[in-house]
Amino acid sequence: MRIVIGEGSCGIAAGAKKLHSALSQLGAEVGITGCIGMCYLEPIIDLYEGQDLKARLVRVQDKDAQRIVDAAKSGDLSGVEDLRISCDDESFLSKQTRIALRHCGIIDPESIDSYRAADGYKAIAKVRESMTPEEVIEEIKISGLAGRGGAGFPTWFKWNAARNSKGDEKYLICNADEGDPGAFMDRAVIESDPHSLLEGMLIAAYAIGAKRAFVYVRAEYPLAIIRLEKAIADATAAGIMGDCEIRIKAGAGAFVCGEETALIESLEGNRGMPRLKPPFPAEKGYIQKPSNINNVETFANVAWINLNGGKAFAAMGTENSKGTKVFALTGKIRRGGLVEIPMGLTLRDVIFDIGGGIRDGKKFKAVQMGGPSGGCIPESLLDTRIDYKELSATGAIMGSGGMVVMDDSTCMVNMARFFLDFTAKESCGKCVHCRIGTKRLHETLVRITEGKGKEGDVELLEELCRGIKDGALCGLGQTAPNPVLTTIRYFRDEYDAHIRQQQCPAKECAALRRFTIDPVKCRGCTMCARNCPVGAITGTVKNPHVIDQTKCIKCGACKATCKFGAIND
Amino acid sequence: MCENCVKSDLSLLEPVFREFEGDEHALVSILQKAQEVYGYLPIDAVYRIAEHQKVSPAKVLGVATFYSQFRLQPVGKNLILLCKGTACHVNGADTIAKAIKEELGIGDGETTADGVFSLKEVACLGCCSLSPVMMVNETAYGSLTPAKAKAILRGIRDEGK
Numbered sequence: 001m002r003i004v005i006g007e008g009s010c011g012i013a014a015g016a017k018k019l020h021s022a023l024s025q026l027g028a029e030v031g032i033t034g035c036i037g038m039c040y041l042e043p044i045i046d047l048y049e050g051q052d053l054k055a056r057l058v059r060v061q062d063k064d065a066q067r068i069v070d071a072a073k074s075g076d077l078s079g080v081e082d083l084r085i086s087c088d089d090e091s092f093l094s095k096q097t098r099i100a101l102r103h104c105g106i107i108d109p110e111s112i113d114s115y116r117a118a119d120g121y122k123a124i125a126k127v128r129e130s131m132t133p134e135e136v137i138e139e140i141k142i143s144g145l146a147g148r149g150g151a152g153f154p155t156w157f158k159w160n161a162a163r164n165s166k167g168d169e170k171y172l173i174c175n176a177d178e179g180d181p182g183a184f185m186d187r188a189v190i191e192s193d194p195h196s197l198l199e200g201m202l203i204a205a206y207a208i209g210a211k212r213a214f215v216y217v218r219a220e221y222p223l224a225i226i227r228l229e230k231a232i233a234d235a236t237a238a239g240i241m242g243d244c245e246i247r248i249k250a251g252a253g254a255f256v257c258g259e260e261t262a263l264i265e266s267l268e269g270n271r272g273m274p275r276l277k278p279p280f281p282a283e284k285g286y287i288q289k290p291s292n293i294n295n296v297e298t299f300a301n302v303a304w305i306n307l308n309g310g311k312a313f314a315a316m317g318t319e320n321s322k323g324t325k326v327f328a329l330t331g332k333i334r335r336g337g338l339v340e341i342p343m344g345l346t347l348r349d350v351i352f353d354i355g356g357g358i359r360d361g362k363k364f365k366a367v368q369m370g371g372p373s374g375g376c377i378p379e380s381l382l383d384t385r386i387d388y389k390e391l392s393a394t395g396a397i398m399g400s401g402g403m404v405v406m407d408d409s410t411c412m413v414n415m416a417r418f419f420l421d422f423t424a425k426e427s428c429g430k431c432v433h434c435r436i437g438t439k440r441l442h443e444t445l446v447r448i449t450e451g452k453g454k455e456g457d458v459e460l461l462e463e464l465c466r467g468i469k470d471g472a473l474c475g476l477g478q479t480a481p482n483p484v485l486t487t488i489r490y491f492r493d494e495y496d497a498h499i500r501q502q503q504c505p506a507k508e509c510a511a512l513r514r515f516t517i518d519p520v521k522c523r524g525c526t527m528c529a530r531n532c533p534v535g536a537i538t539g540t541v542k543n544p545h546v547i548d549q550t551k552c553i554k555c556g557a558c559k560a561t562c563k564f565g566a567i568n569d
Numbered sequence: 570m571c572e573n574c575v576k577s578d579l580s581l582l583e584p585v586f587r588e589f590e591g592d593e594h595a596l597v598s599i600l601q602k603a604q605e606v607y608g609y610l611p612i613d614a615v616y617r618i619a620e621h622q623k624v625s626p627a628k629v630l631g632v633a634t635f636y637s638q639f640r641l642q643p644v645g646k647n648l649i650l651l652c653k654g655t656a657c658h659v660n661g662a663d664t665i666a667k668a669i670k671e672e673l674g675i676g677d678g679e680t681t682a683d684g685v686f687s688l689k690e691v692a693c694l695g696c697c698s699l700s701p702v703m704m705v706n707e708t709a710y711g712s713l714t715p716a717k718a719k720a721i722l723r724g725i726r727d728e729g730k
Contacts (some may be wrong), residue, residue, distance in 0.1 A: 009695065009696055009709060010696055010698055010699055010711075012709070013696050013699050013702065013708075013709035013710065013711045014699065014711060039696075039698030039699065040698055042699075178695065179692065179693070180693070181653070181654030181655045181656075181657075181658075181692050181693035182654055182655035182656045182693065182697055183693070183695075183697070184693075184695035184696070184697055184698075187695045218695075219601070219638050220650075220691065220693075220694060220695065221695060222707055249597075249598065250598070250601060251636075251638075252597050252600070252601060252636030252637075252638040252639065253636045253637035253638040253691075254635060254636050254637065255692065266597060267594065268594045269593075269594040269595055269596030269597050269598075269632070270596070270632065271631055271632055271635040272635065272636070287594070328697055328698075329698075330655075330656035330659075330697035330698050330700065331655070331656050331659045331660070332659060332660070336656075336697070336698035337698050368655060371655065402655065402697075404655045404656050404659060404697075406659055410659055415658075418655070418658050419655075422692060426692075428635075
């Protein structure tokens with residue numbers, strides 16, 4: 001049997017490379033694949049007989065190498081039975097519908113032959129041989145594909161606008177500046193299936209008439225860049241690129257460059273500050289030439305749509321949102337990873353059926369969608385469908401696919417503070433409302449989480465939010481208030497508890513915690529007193545101890561060491 | 570330029586300039602390569618790049634200070650990138666920051682006195698399912714606990730001895 005190991009960034013961080021060399025040292029031939037999507041089970045090894053997956057081994061450790069090599073040689077799996085994935089975990093994959101991720105975790109991302117064997121580059125061949133650019137755009141129109149970067153703008157419309165723009169020098173740009181904290185869909189696609197991105201781009205370049213293309217990738221994704229470089233070199237050598245040149249530009253770390261005009265500024269070597277629109281990039285984009293920008297996931301769908309027809313894609317999803325969407329499911333979830341589902345499933349389906357619900361037997365509290373531009377959706381709205389319109393109605397957004405699940409130990413005020421800390425730092429500074437407004441929002445939220453909130457603070461936050469939404473030029477500023485507005489809308493009681501009772505219901509805000517010792521439960525073991533870093537606990541052996549609140553720094557060391565559960569907070 | 574400034578070997582920039590010859594939009598890429606060469610962007614290199622690209626030093630510094638990747642000060646031998654993304658935040662990134670502070674005595678943007686470690690907090694490393702995560706010299710370490718983070722740093726320090 002063939003041994004294939006998952007070597008996406010997650011797998012490597014979990015030890016896949018070390019495992020790979022352990023297996024190689026035992027004389028085994030080891031193939032690689034990208035992200036299988038079940039990050040919580042990494043490192044993962046698949047055993048194949050020809051093209052058939054015979055066994056999937058999970059959470060493999062270096063010490064298991066010998067018995068895996070033995071099993072692969074003999075074909076007898078009894079020695080690795082305990083490593084095999086459980087039926088329960090298998091359902092994580094079986095409930096998904098994979099289009100953008102169709103090859104991820106299956107093919108070897110570093111081999112063009114592997115991609116070709118999986119129908120790779122058939123779509124671009126078909127397009128060049130038998131379709132006009134208009135027909136290509138029409139097929140995308142039929143599919144209903146919308147921009148997967150978050151805004152959900154119809155892809156065909158952008159292509160068509162760029163095609164119809166005057167001028168024969170046109171540019172195609174792939175936005176792989178995946179800056180949303182909590183999202184890694186694009187990284188996984190590039191690391192696991194770089195040729196599918198290239199093929200989608202080549203089809204788009206043909207449709208709009210572009211001869212030069214860029215992939216703008218975050219510099220924080222070194223592996224993605226390496227694999228994409230190899231893919232471009234291999235495709236060029238194989239003569240697939242035709243008359244289109246695709247270059248990689250590494251981003252330099254600025255969230256705002258996810259905004260298309262800021263990205264163009266950055267490509268031109270400038271500070272990544274958004275431009276006024278119109279003119280839209282389709283008319284005047286990169287170096288003032290007509291340009292079209294799409295996200296990685298959008299491109300990853302294109303070849304499939306072309307081979308299977310727009311109708312097949314449009315058959316999935318809801319009235320407003322067609323096809324599938326990839327999500328990065330993380331946070332306090334039992335089964336975290338990469339999930340692709342047809343539009344129209346509910347949040348509950350994704351979080352509980354696929355993700356297995358909340359970890360450690362805790363209670364679901366909220367799910368954050370859309371990163372710093374999105375919002376927190378509470379339990380009462382878990383039956384909301386994955387649909388651009390329905391999600392927007394909650395105050396959150398579809399976003400690029402980050403889905404961070406929170407349990408009752410997450411403080412929602414602190415969550416809002418966290419996001420505003422991020423947007424205040426990432427605001428490019430062009431618009432006053434965004435530059436100063438996000439700072440004021442952040443300061444107010446910090447004050448509330450430190451127990452210094454005042455009556456009227458929530459109203460002040462709301463007023464600031466309105467001002468920023470109205471006054472900001474680009475998407476970053478216009479959506480920056482969303483995390484604040486949604487947490488106020490659904491978790492107003494937590495804001496009030498912080499401001500009025502000086503309490504943090506989730507017990508996350510350190511300044512509002514108050515540790516006390518239950519004199520009945522305390523056995524006087526002195527452990528807490530010995531572990532208190534500031535000597536705030538006094539007491540004698542076998543007698544109840546006491547915490548001096550004036551000295552306590554609320555670090556929680558006492559609670560962590562008490563064996564009798566005598567510390568309350 | 571001030572006389573006390575560092576004197577870098579500016580000839581090292583020549584291959585970088587050659588690579589991007591004729592590309593007037595390559596400033597970000599040139600700065601990235603220059604940082605690879607020196608480990609940071611020495612101020613005299615910034616002036617040299619401005620001169621070569623025929624733009625003002627203010628423009629180059631403007632770009633260099635806009636992006637979080639660029640640094641104008643040298644960093645330690647090992648660069649720790651501590652993820653402060655959403656998933657890491659929810660899973661306790663703050664406790665890891667505290668552990669690093671306890672172990673190395675440095676906070677965000679600081680370097681240890683012996684120059685062995687520098688710490689930089691970043692928005693998201695994209696390994697969210699392994700959160701909390703830190704990356705040391707392009708190797709990612711996931712599912713951290715304060716104790717595990719300290720042990721990893723100790724291991725790296727010992728390895729360097």
